[in-house]
Amino acid sequence: MTATDxxxxxxxxAVQARMGVREAIExxxxxxxxxxxxxxxxxxxxxxxxxxxxxxxxxxxxxxxxLTGEPGFITSPDATTLVLDTAVxxxxxxxxxxxxxxxxxxxxxxxxxxxxxxxxxEVIESTAGQLRFExxxxxxxxxxxxxxxxxxxxxxxxxxxxxxxxxSLDATMQNWIQRxxxxxxxxxxxxxxxxxxxxxxxxxxxxxxxxVRVVSPTRxxxxxxxxxxxxxxxxxxxLDPRVAMTFVDFENGGLLQLTGRATIDWDSPAVAEHPGxxxxxxxxxDEVVQLExxxxxxxxxxxxxxxxxxxxxxxxxxxxxVSFLFASRDGGELPDFEAGQHLPLEFRISxxxxxxxRTYSLSNGPGEGRYRISVKREPQGLxxxxxxxxxxxxxxxNARIPAGDFIIGxxxxxxxxxxxxxxxxPMVSMLHAITSExxxxxxxxxxxxxxxxxxxxxxxxxxxVAQHSNVVSRIAYTQxxxxxxxxxxxxxxxxxxxxxxxxxxxxxxxxxYICGPxxxxxxxxxxxxxxxxxxxxxxxxxx
Numbered sequence: 001m002t003a004t005d006x007x008x009x010x011x012x013x014a015v016q017a018r019m020g021v022r023e024a025i026e027x028x029x030x031x032x033x034x035x036x037x038x039x040x041x042x043x044x045x046x047x048x049x050x051x052x053x054x055x056x057x058x059x060x061x062x063x064x065x066x067l068t069g070e071p072g073f074i075t076s077p078d079a080t081t082l083v084l085d086t087a088v089x090x091x092x093x094x095x096x097x098x099x100x101x102x103x104x105x106x107x108x109x110x111x112x113x114x115x116x117x118x119x120x121x122e123v124i125e126s127t128a129g130q131l132r133f134e135x136x137x138x139x140x141x142x143x144x145x146x147x148x149x150x151x152x153x154x155x156x157x158x159x160x161x162x163x164x165x166x167x168s169l170d171a172t173m174q175n176w177i178q179r180x181x182x183x184x185x186x187x188x189x190x191x192x193x194x195x196x197x198x199x200x201x202x203x204x205x206x207x208x209x210x211x212v213r214v215v216s217p218t219r220x221x222x223x224x225x226x227x228x229x230x231x232x233x234x235x236x237x238x239l240d241p242r243v244a245m246t247f248v249d250f251e252n253g254g255l256l257q258l259t260g261r262a263t264i265d266w267d268s269p270a271v272a273e274h275p276g277x278x279x280x281x282x283x284x285x286d287e288v289v290q291l292e293x294x295x296x297x298x299x300x301x302x303x304x305x306x307x308x309x310x311x312x313x314x315x316x317x318x319x320x321x322v323s324f325l326f327a328s329r330d331g332g333e334l335p336d337f338e339a340g341q342h343l344p345l346e347f348r349i350s351x352x353x354x355x356x357x358r359t360y361s362l363s364n365g366p367g368e369g370r371y372r373i374s375v376k377r378e379p380q381g382l383x384x385x386x387x388x389x390x391x392x393x394x395x396x397x398n399a400r401i402p403a404g405d406f407i408i409g410x411x412x413x414x415x416x417x418x419x420x421x422x423x424x425x426p427m428v429s430m431l432h433a434i435t436s437e438x439x440x441x442x443x444x445x446x447x448x449x450x451x452x453x454x455x456x457x458x459x460x461x462x463x464x465v466a467q468h469s470n471v472v473s474r475i476a477y478t479q480x481x482x483x484x485x486x487x488x489x490x491x492x493x494x495x496x497x498x499x500x501x502x503x504x505x506x507x508x509x510x511x512x513y514i515c516g517p518x519x520x521x522x523x524x525x526x527x528x529x530x531x532x533x534x535x536x537x538x539x540x541x542x543x
Contacts, residue, residue, distance in 0.1 A: 007033035007137060009189055009198060012235030018266075019278075021229045028518035029230065031525045032540070033139045035080070039536075040405075041117050041138060042076035045108045049073075049151055049297050051084070052107040054186025054202035054244060055097045061259045061286070062244040063093040064186040064202060068296055070153070074108075082106070082119070082133040091163025093257045093289040099126050104133060105186060105200035111149040111299065113403050114344070114359075116140070118232075120199045136199055145206035145225060145357070147181045148344070148400060149250060149299040156253070156296050166288040168217035173288065176256055177220060177247055181209045186244035187236035187262075201232045208352055211274070218285045220245075220258075221265075223277030228542070229518070234279070237262045243283060253295035260285040275349060276356070276382050309345075309371065311395045317456035321422065322388055323363065323374040329396055336366050337402035339433035340426045340513070340541070343371055346398040347383055355398065358383045361515075361541075362402060363425040363457065365432025371402070374456055376422040406513070406541040408433065414442040414507035418496065418524050421449065423516030426541060428457050430513065435468045444505050445473040448496045448520070452477070452484040474504050498527040515541040 006013065007029050016022040037045075045051070050068040057063060069086045076082055088095045098104070102123045109116040117140050125132035169177070177183075188200040205222065212222040224234065237243060241263065247256040265271060265280035274280065308329035315323045328334050337343075343362050346355035364372035377388040391397075408415065408430055415434055417427040424447055434443050445465065449455040455475070465473045477490040484490060492500060512533060514524045521540055528538055 006030070008230070009235065009239070011189055011237075011239035012231050014238060015231040015235045016229065019229070019231070024517070024519050025229045027522040028542075029139075031522060033137055033230075035137065036135060037076060037079050037082075037119065037138045039079075041108075041119075041140070042079065044110070044115065044117055045074045045076060045082060047071050048108055048110065049153075050295075052109065052184045052202045052204070052246075053094070053098075054105040054184075054188070054200045055094050055102055056188070056200070057093060057097050057259075060242070062186045062188055062200065062242050063097070063257055063259050063289075064184045064244045064246040065089070065092050065094050065257065066246070066248070066255065066295065080135045082135070084131045084133065085129060086131070087129050089163075089255075089291060089294050091289070091291060091294075092255075093259070093287075098123055098131055100124065102126075103188065103190075103199040105188070105202035106133070107184065107202040107204060109146070109204055111146060111151070113405075114146040114148060115405060116146070116204060118202065120201055122199070139230075146204065147206055147301070147357075149301055151297050151299050154253060154296060154298045157293060160293045161291075163289065163291050163294070166290065168285065169214065169220075169288060170217070173256055173290065174214045174217070176249065177212050177214055179209055180212055180247050182206045182248065183212065183222075184246045184248075185233055186246075187233050187240070187242070189236045189239050201236060203233050208356060215282075220283050220285070221270075221280055222283075223271075223274035224279045224281055225276050226278055234264065234281075237264060237281070243281075245283065248295075248299075249292075250299035253293050253298055255289075255291040255294065257289040257291070258283070258285050259287050275352060307399060308396050309399045311391060311393050311397065312370070313393055314391075317374055318458075319453045321374055321376050321456035323372055323457075324387060324391070325364075326371045326373075326397070326399070327369075334369060334371060335401045337362055337371075338407040339366055339429040340406040340408065341402040341404040342426075343373055343402050344400040345373075346400075347386060349382070349386075356383065359404075361426040361429070363428050365429060365436060367436070371399070374422070374425045374428075376456075406515070406539065408513070409511065409539075411511060412439070412441060414444070414505075414510040416444040416501075416505055416510045416512045417446065418501075418512060418514045418516075419447050420496070420516035420520040421454075422456070423520070423541070424449075424457060426515055427513070428461060431461065431464055431471070435464055435471060440470045442507050442510070443468075443471045444507075444510070445471060446476075446496055446501065446504060447473075448476045448478065448516075449490075450477065450479050451481045452489050453481065455489075458489070472504060474500070476500065496524070496527075498530050501527055502531060511537050511539065513539045513541075518542060
């Protein structure tokens with residue numbers, strides 16, 4: 001493939017190269033960034049009460065807004081089309097910007113489940129109350145940094161709703177921004193040789209309340225945390241510094257829309273003032289649009305979903321992985337979960353006013369009345385280092401209910417669990433769940449580890465396999481140690497490849513669940529396509 005085949009434009013590629021992820025992310029992205037929407041994405045948009053949209057005004061400046069309607073207002077007549085039965089709010093910065101040919105970035109986000117998908121493209125039909133949108137690129141996003149909220153319908157009071165334009169932030173606006181834990185950002189790029197990687201992008205940013213700082217009435221700064229390594233927004237800003245931000249008044253239905261220009265602070269001492277930040281983005285504001293009480297939906301933080309967990313035990317699983325077992329602090333019953341889901345946890349960090357949220361896949365089986373996460377210690381990981389180095393039994397940590405849609409379908413077909421490294425954690429949970437069923441459907445557990453010292457949960461998996469004749473397990477060590485026993489600790493020296501899968505899996509109608517780093521996901525997807533496995537039978541979770 002040539003550079004023009006890449007799903008990334010030169011700005012995104014440059015940032016990926018700078019961050020040392022270019023070679024790893026490109027092959028993987030070519031698999032998951034599509035020119036159409038998979039069925040699950042189409043179904044996802046159809047249930048949403050709002051979508052985030054980024055576009056440009058008649059002066060070429062980007063803005064971001066919310067398009068709203070009753071669930072079902074977004075439909076997808078085919079895999080490359082979305083139809084939105086809605087109108088832009090009166091007085092919105094983008095009120096006249098959705099004509100035919102307009103480049104649009106859309107973000108579908110479900111705040112209560114923390115799911116999100118992104119799509120960009122252009123408007124191909126525009127009438128009063130309806131937009132028809134043609135897909136250029138579509139892909140999913142990880143759930144990190146999303147503050148959970150539950151939406152409800154609300155009546156808009158026409159007397160209270162209003163719109164105003166400003167050249168700077170007044171005191172009320174500054175306070176709004178500095179209390180925010182969420183905003184939406186819009187950016188774009190149009191190259192000399194147009195491709196699907198060009199156009200507008202709408203994205204989400206989140207963090208502890210106060211993570212966005214107001215430097216002056218026309219200048220704000222926010223930290224950019226680690227994400228999916230696509231660097232869509234940062235890559236756009238590298239080539240075109242024009243940027244948009246929108247802050248939502250979730251309680252009262254207001255929007256604060258900003259447009260301006262961005263500069264990127266890659267490595268100054270100021271970056272270290274924001275724990276976990278990889279860089280800072282500094283925004284010079286050109287114009288502000290304030291919309292008050294205009295949204296027909298409101299949001300509540302699901303306070304009742306937060307509960308205190310007590311760490312009851314911690315167990316070392318390998319040289320760099322420790323399992324943490326939690327029960328409810330009050331002895332009450334914990335909400336159950338589905339195998340493959342993750343547990344959102346909140347951590348209080350010294351010097352930070354608001355908690356830091358992380359999600360870890362649950363590694364135990366459902367129905368046990370407890371939660372277990374198995375965490376790899378990352379040298380630069382703020383929370384993984386905290387867990388490994390400081391958190392002991394008896395500690396109390398806040399959590400929300402388990403979430404995520406990387407779960408086993410109710411299809412009854414054979415299951416293949418493919419994992420590498422710490423990607424084994426949701427697979428062990430799935431293995432527990434499947435083997436607890438009153439069925440004998442075939443299960444294939446294929447895992448790749450570096451060596452025996454870096455093979456977490458190995459004994460647990462071996463024990464399950466020994467008790468269930470319908471489970472086949474094969475393990476690959478990429479760099480086995482001298483005391484690793486072939487035929488007992490592992491089956492193959494090397495990596496999982498097409499032949500490895502072909503020789504192990506005899507059920508041609510199996511469903512495949514894959515979890516691991518991007519390079520592993522790419523290699524496994526290629527192998528499965530080579531074996532003739534349809535995309536609809538491949539389910540992926542990236543670590």
